Every structure is written in C-alpha cells, then in structure tokens.
Amino acid sequence: MELDQVTLYIVYAFAGGAGIMLAEAAYMLLSSDAEQRKAVNRRMRLQERSVNQKEVLVQLRKERGLDGEGARFSPMAALRDLRIQSGMVMPLTTFLTVTSVVAVVIGLGGGLYINRIGFGIMLALALIPALPVQFLRWVRKRRHKKFGMQLPEALDLITRGLKAGHPVPVAVSMVSREMPDPIGTEFGLVSDEVTYGSDMVTALRNLYERVGHEDLPLFVTAVSIQSTTGGNLREILEGLSGVIRERGKLRRKVKAISVEGRMSAYILTAVPVLLVFAVMILMPTYYTDVADSTLTWYLVGASFGWLVLGNAIMFKMASFKF
Numbered sequence: 001m002e003l004d005q006v007t008l009y010i011v012y013a014f015a016g017g018a019g020i021m022l023a024e025a026a027y028m029l030l031s032s033d034a035e036q037r038k039a040v041n042r043r044m045r046l047q048e049r050s051v052n053q054k055e056v057l058v059q060l061r062k063e064r065g066l067d068g069e070g071a072r073f074s075p076m077a078a079l080r081d082l083r084i085q086s087g088m089v090m091p092l093t094t095f096l097t098v099t100s101v102v103a104v105v106i107g108l109g110g111g112l113y114i115n116r117i118g119f120g121i122m123l124a125l126a127l128i129p130a131l132p133v134q135f136l137r138w139v140r141k142r143r144h145k146k147f148g149m150q151l152p153e154a155l156d157l158i159t160r161g162l163k164a165g166h167p168v169p170v171a172v173s174m175v176s177r178e179m180p181d182p183i184g185t186e187f188g189l190v191s192d193e194v195t196y197g198s199d200m201v202t203a204l205r206n207l208y209e210r211v212g213h214e215d216l217p218l219f220v221t222a223v224s225i226q227s228t229t230g231g232n233l234r235e236i237l238e239g240l241s242g243v244i245r246e247r248g249k250l251r252r253k254v255k256a257i258s259v260e261g262r263m264s265a266y267i268l269t270a271v272p273v274l275l276v277f278a279v280m281i282l283m284p285t286y287y288t289d290v291a292d293s294t295l296t297w298y299l300v301g302a303s304f305g306w307l308v309l310g311n312a313i314m315f316k317m318a319s320f321k322f
Contacts, residue, residue, distance in 0.1 A: 041184030043176060057192040060185065063089040064210065079133065085212040086140040087182055096132055103127035114291070143182050144213050148248060150183040151215055155241040162234040168223065169194045186211055201227055215244050261318030265311045272307070 046056045065084050076092075083092055104124045111120015154175045161171030169191060176188030186207055193203040201224045208216045218240055226233040279286050290296045 040177070040179065041181040041188070043185040043188035053192060054196065057189065057196065060189060065092065079136070081209075081212075082133065082136045082140065084210055085143070086136045087143050088136070088139060099132040099135065100128050103131045119297075140212070144211075147182050147186075147211060147213050148215060148244075150179060151213070151219070152241045152245045152248075154179060154183050154187065155219065155237050155244070159234050159237045159241070162237070168200055168233065172200075182211075199227075215247065218244070258318040261314055265314040265318070268314075269307065269311055272303075 043056065043060060046059060047053070064087070065080055080092070083095070088095065107122075107124025107127055108117070108120045110123055111117045157175050157178060158168075158171040161174050162168070166174070172187055172194075173191040176184055176191050178184075179187070189210070190200075190203040190207050193206065194200055198206075201220070204216075204220045204223055208220055219237075222236045222240055223233070225231065226236065
C-alpha cells in the first residue's frame with residue numbers, strides 16, 4: 001500500500017468522524033428541551049406510555065434481568081449480576097450473540113490478515129468469553145461514576161423533603177421525579193417497590209444489589225438504623241452527603257496524583273503496538289521472512305506476556321482502594 005493511499009484513508013476516516021459529530025450536534029440542537037424536562041428519566045418516559053404503574057415496574061425489572069417478583073432468572077450468576085449493575089436493557093442472550101459475532105470477526109479477520117488461521121481461531125476463542133465481561137465492566141464503571149456524582153444531590157433532595165415534613169417514601173419518590181438516570185430510575189424502582197408492599201429497608205437493599213455502588217451501604221445502613229432504633233434521619237443524611245462528597249474529592253485527588261503511573265502504562269503499551277501496525281502498513285513485507293518461524297511466535301507470545309505483567313504491576317501500584 002502506497003503512502004498516498006494511506007493518507008487518503010486517514011482523510012476519509014476523519015471526514016466520516018466529522019460527519020458523525022455534525023449529525024449528533026444537529027440532533028442535540030433540534031431535540032426538544034420541553035420533552036426532556038417532561039421525561040427526565042426512563043421510568044418517567046415509560047409512565048407516559050402506560051397508565052398502570054405496576055406494568056412500568058414489571059417492565060423495568062424485566063429489562064434489568066429481574067422477573068415480576070425480583071428473582072434473577074439468568075443461569076450465569078456472575079455475568080447476570082454484572083449485567084444488572086451495568087444497567088443494560090438488552091437481553092443477555094442477544095448481547096452474548098452480538099459479542100460472540102464480534103469476537104469471531106476480530107479473531108478470524110486478524111488470522112487471515114497475517115495468514116495464520118490457527119492463531120485467528122485461538123484469538124476468537126479467547127475473545128468470546130473476555131469481550132462481554134470487559135465491555136460490561138466498562139459500562140458498569142461509567143454508570144457507577146455517574147451514580148456516585150448524583151448520590152449526594154439525591155441525599156440533599158431527600159433531606160429537603162424531610163425538612164418539609166414529608167415521610168421517607170415520599171422524599172425518595174421526589175428523587176425519582178426530579179433527577180435523571182441512572183439514579184432517577186433506580187430510586188423510582190425503590191419507590192414502586194414500597195408502594196406495592198415492600199418495606200423501605202428491603203427496597204434499599206435491592207437497590208444496592210442492582211447498582212453495586214460502594215457508597216450505597218452507608219445510605220442503606222443509615223435508613224435501617226433509623227427505622228429500628230429511631231433518630232433524626234435528616235441530620236444523618238446531611239452528614240452522610242458531606243462524607244460522600246469528601247470521599248469523592250479524595251478519590252479524584254488520588255487519581256490525579258497517580259495519573260503519571262497510569263499514563264506511563266498506557267504509553268508503554270501503545271508504543272510497541274502502534275509501531276508494529278505502522279511497519280505492517282508502510283512495509284507489509286518487513287516481517288515476511290520470519291513470519292513462518294516458530295521461534296518468532298514464541299518470542300511474540302513472551303513479549304506480550306511480559307507486557308501484560310508489567311502493565312498489571314504498574315496499574316496495581318497506581319491504584320488505591322479506600
């Protein structure tokens with residue numbers, strides 16, 4: 001492939017990306033702000049389509065992998081819980097089918113490109129179980145980050161409702177009406193479960209199982225203690241909101257301090273991979289003399305193993321759990 005053709009493909013790629021961004025910008029500008037204010041989260045959008053609140057509750061549970069009584073029906077417990085906490089509404093079988101097809105395409109495509117169909121099959125077999133798990137973890141991490149930023153605001157909203165004299169279930173339902181997803185729909189499920197016979201503590205424990213955020217046990221414990229022993233829940237939630245905010249500040253501060261180690265890992269990982277791809281694009285015949293040698297693939301595998309081990313150590317050193 002000549003250099004001019006590579007440049008042309010790069011220009012096409014940038015032009016396609018620019019077109020996608022322009023289309024998204026136009027959609028955001030033309031979308032109705034009034035509609036967004038009317039339906040601030042998915043639960044409220046479903047309420048607009050259905051008069052029966054119980055049907056909305058059942059629909060939300062089915063989308064998250066729960067039946068009408070709250071029992072998880074997926075046979076794969078770990079993947080089931082990961083999917084629930086990621087907030088994905090796509091059925092698990094459909095999701096696994098899509099990721100399996102993508103894994104096979106990547107594996108066989110890579111094997112055909114380097115003329116090693118055996119390597120492509122092995123890569124596809126490795127990606128079929130790894131791809132859905134890593135994708136769900138990535139989605140859950142994004143959702144947890146957004147949920148953690150919304151949680152102090154939700155606690156402040158509940159506190160203001162308690163100050164106004166509302167009971168706890170009504171204050172929780174205010175969060176489901178006023179705040180966007182993910183916390184709006186999750187607290188809406190709590191409100192609906194309480195409406196249809198569950199007690200508040202059980203509904204909040206179900207919330208923690210659905211979301212899995214590390215700050216939720218503090219909220220669940222506070223409400224549980226207040227419901228059994230009494231106390232001023234408003235003052236407890238005010239203090240809890242401040243604690244969660246301070247934890248978030250400390251977490252972001254530690255992340256900023258440790259960014260050097262993570263960036264080093266990213267760069268050390270990307271440089272050899274990008275270098276190999278650049279050589280294969282600019283000089284496709286560069287590795288042809290040694291591609292058929294068994295020793296070459298042993299060395300490539302050993303290099304990849306050392307790369308993974310080094311990155312695991314660097315990320316472990318730059319990660320802090322508190």
